[in-house]
Amino acid sequence: MTYSSVGERFLAQCAASGAREAFRAPGHGGGWQSLTWSETADRARDLAAGLLALGVRPEQRVAIAAATRLEWVLADLAVTLAGAATTTVYPSTNAEDVDYILTDCAAVVVFAEDPTQLAKLRSGNGFVGDVHHVVLFDGESEGDAVLNLDGLAQLGRHHLAKHPDAVDQVLAAMAPEHLATIIYTSGTTGRPKGVELTHANWLYLGAAIASEGVIRQDHLQFLWLPLSHVFGKLLLAAQYEIGFVTAVDGRIDRIVDNVALIKPSFMAAAPRIFEKIYSRVMSTTGAAGGLQARIATRAFAIGIDAVRRKQQRRSVPMWQRAGLAIADRLVFAKIRARLGGNLEYLVSGSAALAPQIAEWFAAVGLPILEGYGLTETSGASFVNRPGSVRIGTVGVPLPGTQVRLADDGEILLRGSGVMRGYHNLPDQTAAVIDADGWFATGDIGELDAEGYLRITDRKKDLVKTSGGKYIAPTAIESAVKAACPLVSNAVVIADGRNFASILLTLDPDAVSAGTDPHVTVQRAIDTVNAGLNRWETVKQYRILPRELSVEAGELTPSLKIKRAVVVKNYAALVDDIYSGAGHDHRLG
Known part of the structure; x- marks a missing residue:
């Protein structure tokens, strides 16, 4: 079936999955709480109706300034079901840049995590830019202009009592080319640029990921990545298409403990997280000393050599296979158990993954599927697939994504994942997307004979x-x-x-x-x-x-x-x- 919007796709998944678990998150009283797909739909619909009651109209911008948590997901769904466009704001963004982003995108409502984020939105007797209402995740309502999440949901239920078809009418009028999201690239220099992504972008990405069959409906994802970043957001698009379960907790200091507790099937992360896991395990092993350290050293020597043989398409000798079995029992299985015991693979993006780190995890039996994409290409354009990982590359293109290299080696991409453009910056948009739809990534790369892409550097970083x-x-x-x-x-x-x-x-x-x-x-x-x-x-x-x-x-x-x-x-x-x-x- 063809869908016109992310909201329509989400509700279709909710109708099909009903009482199955959709999300879980830390509860306020300890432990974890779960939401079924039906419960998620009900909460999101109430919040969406609340936005409509506040006067939010199709494609108007509603910002979210908060860390990754279940409320972020619900707020984003509410914006989608109300036909508006989510603008993401990192909670670490300073007040000056918050003012710039919200003014530039003309946001009318902001979901703010707490009073600290609310303070960044104040301007005189009101709020920055065109903002007329703020909805707090943590905190109490303050008059008519500052609501908490429960207050918005209550407003929505009153609106639906009078206009029961309000959300459905909005969704019926949505088209794939309508604006769904503006993500401001944090950038290493200069002012951030607002990347405009449409419903068609997200629908394409979800369908492309699903078509690979790598992520299944029975999978459990641990999602800690910043949802203000495209990498986190694309994982939600995949979930709405496939229907797997996501455990959400953005507290970075809890990542390792949460992996052991949640026991996920897969987890995506930036390379720094994999480096920290590697560093912690190797330091612990080294500190143990004696026989334990020698066993671990030998196990990794055998395991990494076997990984390299497989990468070179050479056979692993029988004696080495026997050694691998022992290494797995004495060392690798224990490491996997510390990471929950159920991980089938890990996904890496956002920055380059060192081949040595990839080899180490592969030896442990936890292949890392390194991928590549930019905010301007909806976050994912290339990825390695299980069973055919080529370490040092970012894999082959997702279905529907075309690639070619310019004369200087710059990677050019074309397809349904490419952004609509930079918000309010037509000249800068024209500078990176040519008349034939090719997007110039600014990255330098090499393609091998089988279509695997190797990123060699940033064009501007040389x-x-x-x-x-x-x-x-x-x-x-x-x-x-x-x-x-x-x-x-x-x-x-x-x-x-x-x-x-x-x-x-x-x-x-x-x-x-x-x-x-x-x-x-x-x-x-x-x-x-x-x-x-x-x-x-x-x-x-x-x-x-x-x-x-x-x-x-x-x-x-x-x-x-x-x-x-x-x-x-x-x-x-x-x-x-x-x-x-x-x-x-x-x-x-």
Whole structure:
């Protein structure tokens, strides 16, 4: 059946799935609460009617400024069923940028997580821009202009009592080309741009994912990703199409504990989460010492060698298969059990996954399906499939997505996942989407004979040393993080410099008390340097005194590094590296 809107598709899934579980989330009194598909539909319909009672009209923007939680999902569904368009706002966004985003998109209502988010919306005696109502997830109603979620639902029920077909009439008038979502790209430089995604974009993506048969209706997903980011949002589109269950909890400090508790079938994450799991396991194993550490070291040596053999399409000898069985029983099965015991695969996106991390998880028996997409392409354009993962690539295109490479290697994409355009920016839209519908991604890549895509770098991230040599910083940064479990973030500096250096942060959970991390770090950089061209090698490093943070402006909310901000914040340290006076941590 062809659907005209995400709301129509969602309600069709609710009608088909009825009493089956749709969502679960932490309850207010402890434990977890569940919602069936029918219950989810009822709650979303009441909230949608509440928005209609507030005067929200088709394609008007309704913003959500909150962390990932069940209420975010319900608010988004309410916006969809009311025919409006969700504008996503990260809860970490500062008041100035909140003002810019809400004014630029002309939002009329905002779902705000709590009074802290509400305070960012205040302006004089009212709210910023065109906002006339705010709905709080946590907090009490304040007069007519600030409602809580229950108050909006009650308003909706009163509206439906008078106009029982109100939501159905809105949905009947919706068309696939209508605006569904505006997601502002956090960007590593400049003002964020609002990416306009239509109902057709999300419907295409849900159907394309479902057609692969990788995610099944009996699957349980653990969703912690920021729903303000396209990666989190696309997983909801897939759920409405397929009908699996999603456990929602966006608290990052609870991820590992929640995986063990929820026992999901699959989980999507940015590479940093997989790096932290790898780092924690390897540090724990190393700290154990003795026979246990030797067994683990041998198990991973056998397991990773077997992974590499399979990647090269070479057979695994019988003696090695026997060793793998022992390694699995003594080491790998225990790691899988710590992660719930039911994971069939993991999904990685948002940034490059280091091949060494992918090999490690594959050895454990938890293949990572690395994919690739941008906000401008609805979040997913390529992905590896179970059973045919090619480590170091982002897989092959989703059905309906076309790809070609420009003369300079830039990846060009065309298909139903490509955005309608940048909000209020026709010139910038025309600069990236040509007359034939090809979207210029800004990423450089290579396609192999079987259509697997390898991302080699960002077009704008290539830097040139003072000697005129180009360096791809992200590749070096990923290699260093993979080679050293202690490193949480790495920032290569080389642009206009006579050699490359690197700023590092250490994961406090991975650094053992009383140990000197410099020995481990230097060994890792030596290993990475051995595989680089001479002009790419890292000559010096510095360990920063703290982790990079979103609050300091050094990371985007999706945890991408803002290189220029890091260099600015640590300008004195960078000057020390290149002044010739700094002799600590000199390498090579």
